[in-house]
Amino acid sequence: MKTYGHFIHGGEVSAVSGETFPSYAPMTGEIVGHAARGSAADVNAAVKSARAGFKAWALLPPAERERVLLRAADLLETRADRLTDILIDESGSVITKARAEVLYSASLLRAAAGEARRLYGDTFPNDKPHRLSMVFREPLGVIAAISPFNAPLSLLVKMVSFALGAGNAVVAKPSEETPIIALELAEVLHEAGLPPGTFNVVTGYGAEAGVALVESREVNGIAFTGSTSTGIKIAQSAVKSMKRLQMELGGKNPLVVLKDVDIEEAAGIAAVGAFFHGGQICMSSARIIAEKEIARTFAKALAERAKRLPLGDLRDPQTAYGPLINARALEKVKRHVDEARAAGAEILSGGETYRGLVFQPTVIWDPPRVCSAWCEETFGPVVSVVAADDLDEAIAIANESDYGLSAGVLTNDMARGMSAARRIRCGAVHVGMHSFQSDSMAPVGGFGMSGFGRSGGKYSVEHFTELKWISLELDKTPLPF
Numbered sequence: 001m002k003t004y005g006h007f008i009h010g011g012e013v014s015a016v017s018g019e020t021f022p023s024y025a026p027m028t029g030e031i032v033g034h035a036a037r038g039s040a041a042d043v044n045a046a047v048k049s050a051r052a053g054f055k056a057w058a059l060l061p062p063a064e065r066e067r068v069l070l071r072a073a074d075l076l077e078t079r080a081d082r083l084t085d086i087l088i089d090e091s092g093s094v095i096t097k098a099r100a101e102v103l104y105s106a107s108l109l110r111a112a113a114g115e116a117r118r119l120y121g122d123t124f125p126n127d128k129p130h131r132l133s134m135v136f137r138e139p140l141g142v143i144a145a146i147s148p149f150n151a152p153l154s155l156l157v158k159m160v161s162f163a164l165g166a167g168n169a170v171v172a173k174p175s176e177e178t179p180i181i182a183l184e185l186a187e188v189l190h191e192a193g194l195p196p197g198t199f200n201v202v203t204g205y206g207a208e209a210g211v212a213l214v215e216s217r218e219v220n221g222i223a224f225t226g227s228t229s230t231g232i233k234i235a236q237s238a239v240k241s242m243k244r245l246q247m248e249l250g251g252k253n254p255l256v257v258l259k260d261v262d263i264e265e266a267a268g269i270a271a272v273g274a275f276f277h278g279g280q281i282c283m284s285s286a287r288i289i290a291e292k293e294i295a296r297t298f299a300k301a302l303a304e305r306a307k308r309l310p311l312g313d314l315r316d317p318q319t320a321y322g323p324l325i326n327a328r329a330l331e332k333v334k335r336h337v338d339e340a341r342a343a344g345a346e347i348l349s350g351g352e353t354y355r356g357l358v359f360q361p362t363v364i365w366d367p368p369r370v371c372s373a374w375c376e377e378t379f380g381p382v383v384s385v386v387a388a389d390d391l392d393e394a395i396a397i398a399n400e401s402d403y404g405l406s407a408g409v410l411t412n413d414m415a416r417g418m419s420a421a422r423r424i425r426c427g428a429v430h431v432g433m434h435s436f437q438s439d440s441m442a443p444v445g446g447f448g449m450s451g452f453g454r455s456g457g458k459y460s461v462e463h464f465t466e467l468k469w470i471s472l473e474l475d476k477t478p479l480p481f
């Protein structure tokens with residue numbers, strides 16, 4: 001069984017304490033490997049290395065940064081089988097999700113490579129005619145990238161690639177559930193020619209390595225993808241040293257189903273939105289609001305599909321999804337379902353553990369809109385369906401949430417679909433599709449408790465650069481005294 005060190009200054013380094021922690025395969029409970037247990041001492045070493053790496057990296061011509069990122073994309077694809085295997089074992093992903101994640105990560109690296117060349121500045125007409133002004137974009141410096149477990153490669157790549165493309169150095173702290181895939185990414189970037197210090201990984205727990213990274217005075221910006229509760233803690237701490245923050249947090253995403261849809265087709269789309277990766281996706285369709293004429297029939301059609309989904313065998317391409325990440329996640333899913341049941345909701349499918357950490361695909365009919373299954377992020381294979389009188393009420397119910405990450409609207413009437421899309425308060429609304437969509441060039445992020453800042457394509461550049469105004473006096477300027 002391999003023991004992995006941190007990745008600092010271009011090489012593997014043991015924890016200063018010498019301690020390690022196990023990474024488990026959620027499907028089998030077996031240990032996939034051991035990783036260094038990071039503390040403040042390890043974080044300080046990584047940040048020091050990043051500061052040194054930043055100096056040289058920021059000065060490289062954009063074409064050089066582009067070249068490294070493109071090479072990394074190619075390498076990632078060359079290693080797709082190995083990385084897919086690690087994702088299957090370490091994060092409990094099914095093979096189709098794992099492979100798609102690797103390919104999407106390569107696409108993100110290429111998008112970031114393109115952005116490296118597009119750090120455009122600006123000029124503007126000055127109030128004072130004797131002044132010439134220019135606006136430059138400069139990298140922030142050292143970025144802390146703190147990532148979650150559910151798509152542990154692509155979500156990390158999304159932060160890291162655009163940060164590097166803009167000329168920053170990065171210290172990553174991956175989820176304690178999935179440290180190994182982050183270390184594999186470090187190897188790929190290293191082999192692609194990224195200079196030592198430009199990308200570092202400190203593995204360990206949020207309360208230890210994560211807290212130390214957020215508190216570090218030498219970190220200039222934080223890109224965080226994870227739960228809203230952790231995001232709040234990080235923001236509270238980071239503001240003390242005025243770090244730039246990008247927060248991609250949780251969601252409780254609505255899918256509005258209008259009465260003109262083909263019920264079977266809509267149920268098929270909703271099943272993917274709700275059950276892809278067992279609902280462990282920030283943008284999962286978790287709250288379905290259907291017009292009353294079709295709501296019950298639609299919910300039953302969705303439940304029938306749910307009952308037929310093949311579960312558990314991660315290496316079979318037909319398998320819909322595998323396990324939840326750990327026992328705590330399973331307990332939360334059970335609690336949400338039990339509370340809805342106790343509150344009088346009808347469980348149309350599932351509602352129980354399938355085996356191990358795999359929970360059955362669960363469709364809840366008409367839960368009270370105050371219970372946890374409706375209001376809180378379940379992050380499991382559980383979806384609730386309620387009926388709305390009409391489009392206006394459906395939108396009002398969709399907006400009854402503190403979150404605002406992503407939404408879907410199913411209809412064949414594009415005018416009603418667009419009207420709904422403009423009125424739903426979310427960072428993204430997908431008409432004709434469920435709420436879970438990704439695109440390397442799209443601005444991904446949330447309203448409300450789903451966070452702030454947008455990532456993807458040119459939108460990431462906003463987060464990872466500072467604007468600087470430089471002016472030049474063209475004539476002798478009259479001075480006030």
Ligand code: NAD
Nearest residue numbers: 147148149174175206210211226227230248249250251282
């Ligand atoms: P989490 O918040 O528990 O952990 C995320 C990361 O933060 C981990 O690396 C963890 O070690 C670290 N961390 C924990 N406490 C910390 C602290 N006090 N200081 C610094 N770092 C700390 O999230 P998770 O359970 O790994 O992931 C699931 C959550 O992520 C869900 O809420 C999901 O919606 C969200 N998510 C959001 C997006 C998005 O794009 N909006 C994408 C994927 C996941």
